[in-house]
Structures are given as C-alpha cells and as structure tokens.
Amino acid sequence: MKVFERIDQSAGLSDEEHLLLESVKRLSREKLAPRAAELDRTAAFPHDNIKDINQLGLNAMFVPEAYGGSPVSYAAYLACVREISAACASTGIIWATTFHAMKPLVDFGAEEQKKRLLPRIASGGLGALAITEPTAGSDATGMKTRFTPDGDHIVIDGGKTFITNGDVADLYLLFGKWSGEADDRRAISCLLLEKNTPGLSVLRTEDKMGHRASSTAALAFERCRVPRANLLAGPGEGLKLLLASLNRSRPSVAAHALGIARAAFQDAVAYVNERRQSGRAIIEFQGIQFLLADLAAELAQCEAWLWHVARLVDGGAADFGIEASILKLRASDLAMRIATEAVQLHGGYGYCKDYRVERLMRDAKITQIWEGTNQIHRQLIGRHFTEK
Numbered sequence: 001m002k003v004f005e006r007i008d009q010s011a012g013l014s015d016e017e018h019l020l021l022e023s024v025k026r027l028s029r030e031k032l033a034p035r036a037a038e039l040d041r042t043a044a045f046p047h048d049n050i051k052d053i054n055q056l057g058l059n060a061m062f063v064p065e066a067y068g069g070s071p072v073s074y075a076a077y078l079a080c081v082r083e084i085s086a087a088c089a090s091t092g093i094i095w096a097t098t099f100h101a102m103k104p105l106v107d108f109g110a111e112e113q114k115k116r117l118l119p120r121i122a123s124g125g126l127g128a129l130a131i132t133e134p135t136a137g138s139d140a141t142g143m144k145t146r147f148t149p150d151g152d153h154i155v156i157d158g159g160k161t162f163i164t165n166g167d168v169a170d171l172y173l174l175f176g177k178w179s180g181e182a183d184d185r186r187a188i189s190c191l192l193l194e195k196n197t198p199g200l201s202v203l204r205t206e207d208k209m210g211h212r213a214s215s216t217a218a219l220a221f222e223r224c225r226v227p228r229a230n231l232l233a234g235p236g237e238g239l240k241l242l243l244a245s246l247n248r249s250r251p252s253v254a255a256h257a258l259g260i261a262r263a264a265f266q267d268a269v270a271y272v273n274e275r276r277q278s279g280r281a282i283i284e285f286q287g288i289q290f291l292l293a294d295l296a297a298e299l300a301q302c303e304a305w306l307w308h309v310a311r312l313v314d315g316g317a318a319d320f321g322i323e324a325s326i327l328k329l330r331a332s333d334l335a336m337r338i339a340t341e342a343v344q345l346h347g348g349y350g351y352c353k354d355y356r357v358e359r360l361m362r363d364a365k366i367t368q369i370w371e372g373t374n375q376i377h378r379q380l381i382g383r384h385f386t387e388k
C-alpha cells in the first residue's frame, strides 16, 4: 500500500493538519468502523459517532476563526472526509453534508448572518442542503418551492425530497423560487432556515439500499416564516450560489466515494492473500493479479486527481467545475467498480453480511447518483469541449 501513502504525501498537509488527520484516523479505527455494521443493520442515526466527532471539534474546520472555528486547507478537509467515510460511509456523508450546506454561508453570507449562525455549527451543529424536489432532480431549475416576501419576513411554501440530515439538521441551506419572478433561472433564491421554525415538517425518512444510518428526509413547508435577515441570495443571485456551492461539495463527495473505494480495495487485498484454493493463496492466480493491477492503477490515478483538485481550490482557482466533475465521475464509478469486484473476489462469502464488502457495495451505489448523477457530469464535461 506504499503507493497510496506516497500519493497522499502530495496532498501537502501541514504538520498540524497531519496531527489532526492522525486523530481522525484513530477515531475512525477505534470508534466509527466497529459500529458501522450494526448501524447499517438497524438504520439508526449514529448519534454516538456525531458526539465523538464533536468531541474532536471537527466541525471547527469548516468555520473561520472569527466565528468560533479553526479552519484547515481544503486538502486536509478532504483527507478527513475520506478517512471517516472509509470507516462508516453514513457518518462520512452526515458530517460532509454539514460542510456542503454551510460553506456557502461562509463564502457568501453577510457579516451579521455569519456572527449569528456559524458559532452553532462550529460547536457541533448539523447542516442540511435542500435543493431536490419530487419534480426537480437533475434539473434543479424545475423546483417549485416558493419564497414570498412579506414585510420583514419571507414565507416559504413547498417541499423538498431526499434531504440528507433533513430530520436532524440545526440549520438548512434552502433553495426556492422568488414569487412574482417569471424567469425560472433568475427566480432561484436561497435562504437559511433554522431548526424548529413553525411550518417546517418532516414527512418521512427513506428506507435505503445503503448509507442506511444517514437519514434522508422529505420535508414540507407550509407558510413557514423566516426573517428576511436569513436571505442569503435573492433573485438573480441564487443560481450562481447554487453552482458555486456544488463545485465545493463535488470534490467532497468524491473524497467520500474514495473512502469507500479504499476500504473495498483494502479488504479485497487482505482476502485474496488469505484465501486459499487449489493449494495456494488466490492472489497467486494471474487472473486475480491482473484485476488487482487494474483496480490499483485506477485508484492511484483518481487519488492523485483528488489532490490536484484540492490544490486548485486551496490555490484560489475561481473556476474548477470541470475538474470537480471529472473527479466526482471517476471517484464514484471507481467506488462502485472496486466494491463490486471486492464482493466477487470474496466469492460466496462476499454476498453475505459477515464481510464488510457487502455493505460497501450497497454504500457505493448512491455516489454515482447524488450531487449530479454521473450522466449529468458526463454531459457537463462533454459540453465543456464544444467549440463555440
């Protein structure tokens, strides 16, 4: 595995970031990984994992110092997402979703909003990012949730579906359309919705194939009033903010997928070294070696690309959307491929729950679907090369 350790050295983390990552690795190994199978079985929200994450103060890395945080590089954040997700993909996506939802507040929020709302995230609050609706998935501009101004308030009516952390979040980054604005794209706006706001209700949580311990909720808004002070982006600004926030969250979901890919690769390698057939370890069969070689080559290249994108972000690049799409596409397809091959390499045992690879295969599938399906990413990447 030295190959992968060397690639990680190119992430360029500082000494403090290495120490932080070591503590995340310890947490993942000692607490998160041992609980993952039971959480998958019961589909219970992993409150203990979130408590342990908060004991390490990991949310602080999302938040600037002025609002109670202790920021790190994007590369260090991605390394932590990958580590947590390798141990428990559900916990990984719960934690990363808080980052996805709150980064736009950090980047685009007014000073008053940040002072008021960010300290509760820094100290362990959960965030949710609410874009998808029953009739607006891949095409978010089809959303129907309405924001209607009413004096010092905005009244929200509508609903969202498939919202990670939707039933447990302290703060929601919510997208909707401004009433009276006829242009569908211009109408998209964004506000911050606080937990327990009257008119916000959780309709149900989904019973899923994988990521079973992360809650995925359908939400309804019925004359839900929020102060105008919580508006983050009005008409004409919301879509820009939506695209900017997806650019930050896509490398993060890729790091999450790579966590699953790494865990599956590690389990596959361990098994083929240990399992014996025809008088020898199955890794000695050339067909098995060729498969491992292909998986290792793809994983190595994808991890190198992860740090390439992290460097772009940490270097202040303004436009890295295509690189982020390439990363999301590759990392998630690879997670699915490695997890599927890991099951295959475990033979019949891989199909049973005694081995982690069964869960990893189920957890991997959604990574090809969320944060833009991989068809949509292929379209974005392909379109980029259209000569104008």
Ligand SMILES: Cc1cc2nc3c(=O)[nH]c(=O)nc-3n(C[C@H](O)[C@H](O)[C@H](O)COP(=O)(O)OP(=O)(O)OC[C@H]3O[C@@H](n4cnc5c(N)ncnc54)[C@H](O)[C@@H]3O)c2cc1C
Binding pocket: 097, 128, 129, 130, 131, 132, 134, 136, 137, 138, 139, 161, 162, 163, 164, 165, 208, 211, 216, 366, 369, 370, 371, 372, 373, 374, 375, 376, 379
């Ligand atoms: C577990 C889970 C967690 C989620 N978490 C969140 C969350 O926190 N916040 C949030 O807002 N959303 C979340 N989502 C929603 C997720 O992002 C959407 O499911 C996804 O964007 C796809 O939308 P859809 O399900 O409506 O599928 P559709 O858009 O209806 O797509 C159906 C199929 O058609 C294909 N398709 C659609 N348009 C095109 C096209 N133009 N070209 C080619 N193919 C196309 C798609 O690729 C897909 O295969 C989550 C979903 C799940 C299942």
